[in-house]
Amino acid sequence: PHLAHAVSYARATDESDLVFGSGEAPGLRLSQLNIYLDPTKRIDASSRVIIADVLPDGHAAKQNVQLDSIVVAVNGANVELDTAPAVQAKIDDALRQGGVTLTLKDPNRFQYALLDPPPGGATSIFASTALTPSSDGKPTQLFAVRRQDVPSGGCRRPASQGDLIEISYEGRVMESGVLFDGMDLAQRQGDATIQFVLGKQPTGQFPPSWDVGLIGMCIGETRTLDVPPVLGFGPKGLPKRAVPPNAALRYKVELVAINGLAID
Numbered sequence: 001p002h003l004a005h006a007v008s009y010a011r012a013t014d015e016s017d018l019v020f021g022s023g024e025a026p027g028l029r030l031s032q033l034n035i036y037l038d039p040t041k042r043i044d045a046s047s048r049v050i051i052a053d054v055l056p057d058g059h060a061a062k063q064n065v066q067l068d069s070i071v072v073a074v075n076g077a078n079v080e081l082d083t084a085p086a087v088q089a090k091i092d093d094a095l096r097q098g099g100v101t102l103t104l105k106d107p108n109r110f111q112y113a114l115l116d117p118p119p120g121g122a123t124s125i126f127a128s129t130a131l132t133p134s135s136d137g138k139p140t141q142l143f144a145v146r147r148q149d150v151p152s153g154g155c156r157r158p159a160s161q162g163d164l165i166e167i168s169y170e171g172r173v174m175e176s177g178v179l180f181d182g183m184d185l186a187q188r189q190g191d192a193t194i195q196f197v198l199g200k201q202p203t204g205q206f207p208p209s210w211d212v213g214l215i216g217m218c219i220g221e222t223r224t225l226d227v228p229p230v231l232g233f234g235p236k237g238l239p240k241r242a243v244p245p246n247a248a249l250r251y252k253v254e255l256v257a258i259n260g261l262a263i264d
Contacts, residue, residue, distance in 0.1 A: 012130040012142055014109035015072060018102040020059055022095060026102075027058010030071065030084040046132065049079065049087045051104070066106060072130070073103035078140065080132045105130070114145060115216035117154030124148045131230060141228030145213045148222045155218035159258055161199035165214065166257040168193050171207075174226065174248035180241035193256050207231070207251065217255045219262060225251040 020026050031052035049071045054060050072080060074090045082090075094100035113127035128144035159165050170182030179185070183192060199211045209232075213225040227249040229235070237245040256262060 012105070012110075012128045013113070013126065014106045014129050015103055016106070018060065018063060018065060018104055019099070020095065020102075021099045022097075024059045024095075024099075026091065026095075026100075027055035027060045028065070029053035029055070030088050032084045047083075048132075049082065049084045050107075065104070068107055070105040070107055071102060072105050075101055076103075078133060111215075114147070114213070115158065117152075118147065118150055121152050123150050123152065125150070128226075131228065141230050142226070143209065143212070143228055143231060144226040146224040146226075147217075148224070150221050151218055155221075157219075157258060157261075159198055159214055159217040159255060161211075161215065163198050163258050164195055164260070165198050165217075165255060166193050166195045166260075166262075167214075167253050167255055169251055169253040171249060171251045173243055174250050175244075176242075178242050180238065180243050180249075207249075209251070210253070213251075214253060214255070217253075219255050219258060222252065222254045225249075225253065227251065 018026075029052045030049050033048045033050045034046075051060075051065060051067055051069045051071070054065050054067065070080075071087055072078065074087065075094050077090075079087045079090065091100055091102070110127050110129040113125060118125040124147055126144070126146045128142050130140045130142055133140055168183045170179060170184060172179050183194075196206050196210075198214060201208075201211065207227065209225055209227045213223060213227075217223060229246040229248060232247060232249045233243050233245075235245050237243045237247060243249070
């Protein structure tokens with residue numbers, strides 16, 4: 001499916017629902033987790049409401065709720081920009097009116113899906129995560145990664161931050177399928193691959209989604225990154241490459257070598 005049609009509604013693979021009926025005490029204690037741009041100056045960048053405690057006699061304990069899970073929505077309404085007291089008030093109000101469904105995000109599941117071998121000896125796996133809206137009323141946007149051709153059991157030396165990696169790739173506009181970047185264009189200048197330092201790119205030189213989506217990649221593995229507009233070219237697009245404003249993008253990437261080595 002085209003990500004452009006799923007940006008607001010598709011469920012991320014690291015989210016799940018927790019349902020409580022009227023009169024069922026959840027037994028949850030919420031907390032505010034502040035994320036700082038500069039921890040030394042305590043300048044807030046953003047915050048999340050997380051599950052800080054699960055009481056042993058509450059209904060949440062019976063459903064194996066994980067500590068530090070992020071509260072994403074209450075009865076389908078996104079609460080990621082709310083404070084912990086505001087989220088708690090919405091939960092209490094919903095319980096008084098008959099019941100509540102909490103959407104929770106596992107803070108580690110997406111990352112583990114990129115780092116760990118696919119389960120059961122499989123060679124492919126799909127993972128996605130929703131990005132927090134920048135303001136109230138903004139739609140949630142999904143970032144998705146499909147891993148293919150993963151060696152059975154994983155690899156001894158996956159790509160890590162700071163590695164010099166060599167890749168071949170193509171980039172297409174999700175909606176139209178138009179090729180806007182990649183080796184087919186670069187080969188006109190004699191390049192079959194490109195190299196860059198993972199996680200330490202100069203700003204604007206390579207897509208920021210690569211720093212997240214290529215972590216843990218094995219040599220010979222292929223990944224398809226479905227990139228939402230917020231991680232792509234945003235509202236400006238890239239007219240000279242036929243990328244319209246607010247376009248979802250799809251990159252297909254093959255890892256050729258890590259730090260000059262093409263064998264795992």
